[in-house]
Amino acid sequence: MFKGLTSDYTKQGFKMWGNVQCCLMVVLILSVDWTVGIKDQDHDHDHSADHHQHLHHGNDAAHPHNDGEDKPCHKLSPHNADFAFSLYKKLASQPDTQGKNIFFSPLSISMALSMLALGAKGNTHSQIFSTLDYSALTSDQVNDGYEHLFRMLDHNQDALLLEIGGAAAVQKGFKPEDKFLKDIQHFYKGEAFSVDFSTPDVAVQEINKLIAKKTKDMITDMVKSLDAATVMMLINYVYFKGKWEEAFKVEETSKGDFHVDENTTVPVDMMNRNGEYEFYYDQGNFTSIIMLPYNGNASMMIILPDQGKMEELEKHISKDHLKYWKDKVHKITLDLYMPKFSVSASSCLGDTLKDMGMVDAFSDSADFSGISKGAKLAVSKVLHKAVLSVDEQGTQAAAATTVEIVKFSALLFKTEVNRPFLVFIVEKNTRSILFMGKITDPTVYSKQWAVGTRSESKALFRPEMQHHGQCGVVGYITKEEATRVLTGRFECPICNCKSRIEMQNSKRTAAALRLLPCSCTDIHTRPESFTWYKYNTNRNTWEMISNESEQYRNRVHTYN
Known part of the structure; x- marks a missing residue:
């Protein structure tokens, strides 16, 4: 019945999310x-190239809406x-x-x-x-x-x-x-x-x-x-x-890996629930569909392509596929795993x-x-x-x-949402897509940063920069970013010396890493001379932290 399901679906849990901000x-x-000048070229909008290329549906065809579009919003x-x-x-x-x-x-x-x-x-x-x-x-x-x-x-x-x-x-x-x-x-x-x-x-x-x-x-x-x-x-x-109609239990959340691509894995908090979900596996498109209903008239639809199939799916997906998949899903028992995360x-x-x-x-x-x-x-x-x-x-x-x-x-399918997927939040009565997107790396904005800068300069350096432009930067970084540090991509802009690093055990989503400054920096000997900031990912702003905090004065431990 579910021909085409790989061993990933029988050996792993189906990992998915619970709460969305x-x-x-x-x-x-x-x-x-x-x-600003306008380019002298034809910008006519051609929908046909994108919207009428259909993914494979096997012997099934997507059917148009016939359920009476008499309401103005349905038009x-x-x-x-x-x-x-x-x-x-x-x-x-x-x-x-x-x-x-x-x-x-x-x-x-x-x-x-x-x-x-x-x-x-x-x-x-x-x-x-x-x-x-x-x-x-x-x-x-x-x-x-x-x-x-x-x-x-x-x-x-x-x-x-x-x-x-x-x-x-x-x-x-x-x-x-x-x-x-x-x-x-x-x-x-x-x-x-x-x-x-x-x-x-x-x-x-x-x-x-x-x-x-x-x-x-x-x-x-x-x-x-x-x-x-x-x-x-x-x-x-x-x-x-x-x-959620059926919430995930906090005590069932555990650590797991999310495969950003074939070469990159990031740690995430995986929520888990064993229960009935509307599910469909589209064999022709190597894609799994899971519906997570909210109390009320809205649902989250997760579209999870098999490994390496995201790009092909993105090229041809249209509203017809959402309608087709919605008609095809049916309730089965899943051991569902889903990442808990924040992205921006x-x-x-x-x-x-x-x-x-x-x-x-x-x-x-x-x-x-x-x-x-x-x-x-x-x-x-x-x-x-x-x-x-x-x-x-x-x-x-x-x-x-x-x-x-x-x-x-x-069946009891143990399946994981542990690789890039598409997500839709849809409202049923008006048939509206409220939000949509692709989650490639669920850890990108879930981490918090603590940044120390020389008090006399008051400079603020963003964590997404290739290097921070100043010695003495401390904070959470992903494994990928840690790799860049290990390969010497973070260098002191003052003396060009490579900063030493210490990896620390952490219960946080992102890896905790402490950059130990090179010889030209007095961050450890004179922590009071630095002004400390944390980056609030919910507000997208920098917030100053008291210099009196022992957390920073004592060899500048990572910010929780």
Whole structure:
């Protein structure tokens, strides 16, 4: 019945997650002083190449939806899914995402761009709709669909919390079209408020405060800077918190290995539960499908390709496969193992959206006369950030999207999820993909760092740098990073001496490593002369640690 299952499925546990924290932010900046040139090439959006290549289904074929798409939001769901997979494939194909985690909320991005489309006219509007796969829909169908989707998704149950909304931060003195603001409020729950963008630092604080409030402090410092010429920022947020129907027991969590690739293994906390799960093994595509339901109307879908099959799967996966797999899953008893982890992913989507056909919005050809007839506006940036955290109890996720608008002047199967996999969080009633992504390395952002810098320089060095640019750096690093240290890639920038290292036993997800500085550093003899920081991965900020802490004064032990 499960022909094609390898020995991995009979000898190992099926390891999977429990609780997800997810934070997302997208920033679209419309600028009045845009000077970036647009390449003279054809950016027409062609969905057919990606969306109609099907994976092998053996003798089975994916069937279209026949269950009555009479609800307005159901008209959006297949188009939103096509956009989600099209965007995913673009992100997965970029050189700087190779070997990295990918995670985003396609629904949040779609809503943000749909809000933007309310003020777009002519080719600008057509290109936004084409990019979103809305070309076959009218503006009324899209807006009515989102109005209905908001009503259906914005619910608060005992075990499932889902909050979605929007906002429009408007420059004091700037007068957007009344219809634009009314439509944002009516269709996208976007309430307008005044901001003084001429004082960017203050505006950043106000906007970040709003985003933090709406995402329950999961996104606290998304907007880093603003152009003083900004006249409006559109904000969309999604917050999700759900509990598994069947939670994992904390006492069953144990250490295990996750195979990032054929040459790299990282240690993770593996949760374990023996019970019934909806499962399907697609022999033609060498892929396992597992459904993990939440209490309420949402589920997590795990798509686990066999070793070495992820790239092939990514090239052809589409919404048809999700529908096919959902129809095929059936309950079996699994000894399920799943990693407990936190990951983070961020990207700049401007060039990606241009490649998908949304060109004019970023150029002097942009027509946003639906926002303002008296000001020339254009999009300058689209930024996106997402954080995902998983534990034994359930899932917590948040997403925020901002559009910054500036004036333009230029059996019992023992099976493990122990290798890269795709993850989807889907809402059943509206058939919406709330979040999706690929987990390549679940340890990348689960580690914490303690960084010591010379107090006189007050320099802060990010752990993701190839080297820290200063002696006396202490913190958690992965085995891969430890290997780089062992091979001499971390060298003292002052005297070029290789730092000595000490590996320490650790119960943490990431390997604990202490860099012992070379002879030119007095970190051990004079620890009081250093200012210590820890990197808070949930808030993505550096926090100062008291110099009086014995934990750091006593040969600078790793931070817990």
